[in-house]
Amino acid sequence: MTGDTIAQALQHACQAGLARIDAQLLMLHVLGRAPQDRAWLLAHDTDTLPALAAEKFATLCVHRQNGEPVAYLTGRKAFFGLDLAVDARVLDPRPDTETLVEWALALPGLPASARVIDLGTGSGAIALALKSQRPAWQLHAVDTSADALEVARANAQRLGLAVNFLHGNWLDPWGDAQQTHLDLIVSNPPYVASADPHLAALRHEPLQALASGPDGLDDIRTLVAQAPAHLAPGGWLLLEHGHDQADAVRQLLAQAGFTAVTSRQDLAGVDRCSGGQWRKL
Numbered sequence: 001m002t003g004d005t006i007a008q009a010l011q012h013a014c015q016a017g018l019a020r021i022d023a024q025l026l027m028l029h030v031l032g033r034a035p036q037d038r039a040w041l042l043a044h045d046t047d048t049l050p051a052l053a054a055e056k057f058a059t060l061c062v063h064r065q066n067g068e069p070v071a072y073l074t075g076r077k078a079f080f081g082l083d084l085a086v087d088a089r090v091l092d093p094r095p096d097t098e099t100l101v102e103w104a105l106a107l108p109g110l111p112a113s114a115r116v117i118d119l120g121t122g123s124g125a126i127a128l129a130l131k132s133q134r135p136a137w138q139l140h141a142v143d144t145s146a147d148a149l150e151v152a153r154a155n156a157q158r159l160g161l162a163v164n165f166l167h168g169n170w171l172d173p174w175g176d177a178q179q180t181h182l183d184l185i186v187s188n189p190p191y192v193a194s195a196d197p198h199l200a201a202l203r204h205e206p207l208q209a210l211a212s213g214p215d216g217l218d219d220i221r222t223l224v225a226q227a228p229a230h231l232a233p234g235g236w237l238l239l240e241h242g243h244d245q246a247d248a249v250r251q252l253l254a255q256a257g258f259t260a261v262t263s264r265q266d267l268a269g270v271d272r273c274s275g276g277q278w279r280k281l
Helices: 006-015 020-030 038-043 051-065 070-074 095-106 125-133 146-159 172-176 197-202 218-230 246-255
Strands: 076-079 082-085 115-119 138-143 164-167 182-187 231-240 259-265 271-277
Touching: 006 020, 006 051, 020 038, 020 051, 020 070, 051 070, 070 076, 076 095, 076 125, 082 125, 082 146, 095 125, 095 182, 095 231, 095 259, 095 271, 115 125, 125 138, 125 146, 138 146, 138 172, 146 164, 164 172, 172 218, 182 218, 218 231, 218 246, 246 259, 246 271
Parallel strands: 115 138, 115 182, 138 164, 182 231
Antiparallel strands: 076 082, 231 271, 259 271
8 A cells, every 4th residue: 555646545445345435534534634624535636645644544444344433443423513532432423313413402392491411421422412502401411331421521521512421320310419300301322132133243332332132122111211200391202213113112102101202214214213292281
């Protein structure tokens, strides 16, 4: 790869099996360019790749071929217009999760200073995206992993977004502190079945953020059971879930007493999030 132009190095990476977008993001990273600078690559495709950059690019390509997420290799991931720092301590934020954020922002009737909590916050992606769009909302975020909270707090500080982070399991720390009722609970919990063969391809990401019992619904059942005691009348619970779990999650919500139960589709037209409203007074 030494002596290659940028275009040749990218071509070799793609021929070795990398997706073009992945190769481009890794190339921009080793050249010290922003991930939005893909047009720059086209304008400089005949530039010779410096030797050190070529070496770093080759190493990162090998790691990517081994299944490591691009976000871990670059240390950055764009989410809802935010530049998040991410690493192997947290789940790599997916674009489909922006569906959950968009739904939360579109909910009718929330107070101007709504009390909102993001459960299983990981990198802080959902909580920080909501806070960036609704500065007056009182945003809280919970994670059972102290390592994940360290990543999330650092992101919040760097982005200048005020979010209150709590360490604990789902709604336990909120209840332990005898906090007031919430207007909105959002969560992208683990929802992959523990024996799902697809977990092998996700081996570089934290398993506790992915797998949730034999059918993948253990944590969602816990959240649906816990939420009513912490929601204000008319408050909402919105959950991300697997591509084939919408019917089951809607049924759990309805059985627990939620109304206006419905689902939202992701970018591929798949029911990706389901939620409902707690009983109004």
